[in-house]
Amino acid sequence: MSSGLPNLPDRQHCSGCRACRDVCPKSAIVMKADRHGFFYPEVDENLCIACKKCEKTCPMLNQPAACRQVREARVGVHKDADVTARSSSGGAFSAVVRAWQPDAVCGVRWDGFRAVNDIAYCEEDIRAFSKSKYILSDTEQIYQRAAEEVRAGKRVLFSGTPCQVAAFRNIAGEQDNLLLVDLVCHGAPSQKLLEMHLRELAGRKGKTIKSWSFRDKTPVNGKVSSRSARVDFEDGSWQHFEIKDDAYLQLYYARLAYREACGNCIYARPERISDITVCDAHHIGELYPDLSMEKGASTILFHTEKGKELLAGIRDCMELKEVDYDWIVDHNQQLAMPTKIHPRTEEFYRMIDAGESFEKAVGVITHRSLLSRAAGKIKRTLKGKH
Ligand SMILES: Cc1cc2nc3c(=O)[nH]c(=O)nc-3n(C[C@H](O)[C@H](O)[C@H](O)COP(=O)(O)OP(=O)(O)OC[C@H]3O[C@@H](n4cnc5c(N)ncnc54)[C@H](O)[C@@H]3O)c2cc1C
Ligand code: SF4
Ligand code: SF4
Ligand code: SF4
Numbered sequence: 001m002s003s004g005l006p007n008l009p010d011r012q013h014c015s016g017c018r019a020c021r022d023v024c025p026k027s028a029i030v031m032k033a034d035r036h037g038f039f040y041p042e043v044d045e046n047l048c049i050a051c052k053k054c055e056k057t058c059p060m061l062n063q064p065a066a067c068r069q070v071r072e073a074r075v076g077v078h079k080d081a082d083v084t085a086r087s088s089s090g091g092a093f094s095a096v097v098r099a100w101q102p103d104a105v106c107g108v109r110w111d112g113f114r115a116v117n118d119i120a121y122c123e124e125d126i127r128a129f130s131k132s133k134y135i136l137s138d139t140e141q142i143y144q145r146a147a148e149e150v151r152a153g154k155r156v157l158f159s160g161t162p163c164q165v166a167a168f169r170n171i172a173g174e175q176d177n178l179l180l181v182d183l184v185c186h187g188a189p190s191q192k193l194l195e196m197h198l199r200e201l202a203g204r205k206g207k208t209i210k211s212w213s214f215r216d217k218t219p220v221n222g223k224v225s226s227r228s229a230r231v232d233f234e235d236g237s238w239q240h241f242e243i244k245d246d247a248y249l250q251l252y253y254a255r256l257a258y259r260e261a262c263g264n265c266i267y268a269r270p271e272r273i274s275d276i277t278v279c280d281a282h283h284i285g286e287l288y289p290d291l292s293m294e295k296g297a298s299t300i301l302f303h304t305e306k307g308k309e310l311l312a313g314i315r316d317c318m319e320l321k322e323v324d325y326d327w328i329v330d331h332n333q334q335l336a337m338p339t340k341i342h343p344r345t346e347e348f349y350r351m352i353d354a355g356e357s358f359e360k361a362v363g364v365i366t367h368r369s370l371l372s373r374a375a376g377k378i379k380r381t382l383k384g385k386h
Pocket of ligand 2: 005006023024025026027028029043047048049050051052053054055
């Protein structure tokens with residue numbers, strides 16, 4: 001047993017990135033899930049040698065310095081309609097990969113209904129990283145595996161949420177053969193909550209679910225919704241969901257049951273810790289009427305010379321337009337401040353813990369919030385009239 005155990009962040013500030021566990025030389029850290037599926041580190045004091053490597057790596061204790069060499073933004077859509085269709089927004093991630101020409105790409109793919117970080121070495125495996133998986137991913141020792149590739153001199157692209165990218169930068173440092181790509185991120189619920197939803201959905205349909213994906217671009221009445229999902233069943237049938245028909249989408253976009261630390265995220269700011277940030281192009285139709293979030297449009301933010309050098313290669317793949325960085329910040333809330341987690345999250349947990357169905361619990365909470373928002377709006381309007 002040792003004295004001076006590490007002082008890791010509390011529940012309100014631990015992002016669950018698992019970097020502390022990965023770097024511990026004594027395997028003294030295990031990640032333990034709470035009852036709603038959020039993982040937190042636990043230190044075995046009998047194994048810990050108080051080296052504090054975990055503290056030094058933790059992105060919520062040690063925020064890498066922001067990259068400020070460049071401050072430029074572009075918006076656009078991939079020239080290949082198939083790439084846009086299989087991407088969340090406008091296919092920026094795929095274009096950045098193509099422009100950097102890496103030997104190894106780190107991203108997040110589905111493994112059943114788990115979102116896992118992995119390394120891909122060929123186009124087909126890189127493709128599996130496309131599309132946002134709106135749950136917290138299991139990083140699966142990605143930091144050590146990716147650091148080995150960087151040390152071996154391979155050209156590596158590391159993508160992930162800002163807390164994951166920051167953790168990796170704390171481990172690998174800034175290297176010529178490493179490109180860091182973060183997402184604008186407002187956080188997410190746990191994998192366990194998505195699984196609960198899918199179990200209920202499978203039960204209602206009487207079918208086995210094969211796969212689930214977010215931001216399905218199937219048009220409904222000629223319109224594509226960015227708040228959508230698709231389920232594929234083992235029998236070959238499939239279904240498209242819009243937010244009004246799906247409880248998980250309602251939970252996700254209401255910021256209900258997110259990880260607590262996402263509400264205190266230190267990375268929700270305009271200054272970034274990556275070479276390049278990719279995100280949605282919210283409200284872009286106000287500047288460029290031919291572009292829209294619904295049809296698919298991405299924003300790309302450049303923070304370093306290394307990132308900016310890729311502009312020509314990205315332009316080969318995408319139709320790009322110039323846009324002011326501050327305009328983007330003003331129109332994408334998560335670039336300025338952390339998510340406001342739904343205030344009734346505890347009430348939601350109490351309902352599902354008491355055996356209420358996921359669908360009913362989401363319905364009760366989000367319906368009530370809709371009613372209270374409407375009441376607030378009426379109050380404000382009446383006040384304004386007097
Ligand atoms: C949890 C989460 C929250 C987000 N919140 C916002 C937001 O508030 N505002 C905004 O503008 N954009 C947000 N995004 C980013 C947005 O969804 C798109 O990923 C972005 O517009 C880029 O789209 P794309 O078309 O370039 O490529 P995509 O096809 O979306 O590229 C996918 C990229 O996302 C990575 N990825 C997918 N799922 C995860 C995950 N669970 N964890 C880490 N990395 C993942 C892949 O590895 C790959 O790098 C969020 C993404 C995630 C995963
Ligand atoms: S202080 Fe060192 S040995 Fe102890 S848990 Fe952290 S990394 Fe592991
Ligand atoms: S934020 Fe990541 S590195 Fe820090 S304590 Fe939590 S899991 Fe560990
Ligand atoms: S909101 Fe912040 S803490 Fe939460 S997953 Fe995203 S980057 Fe990490």
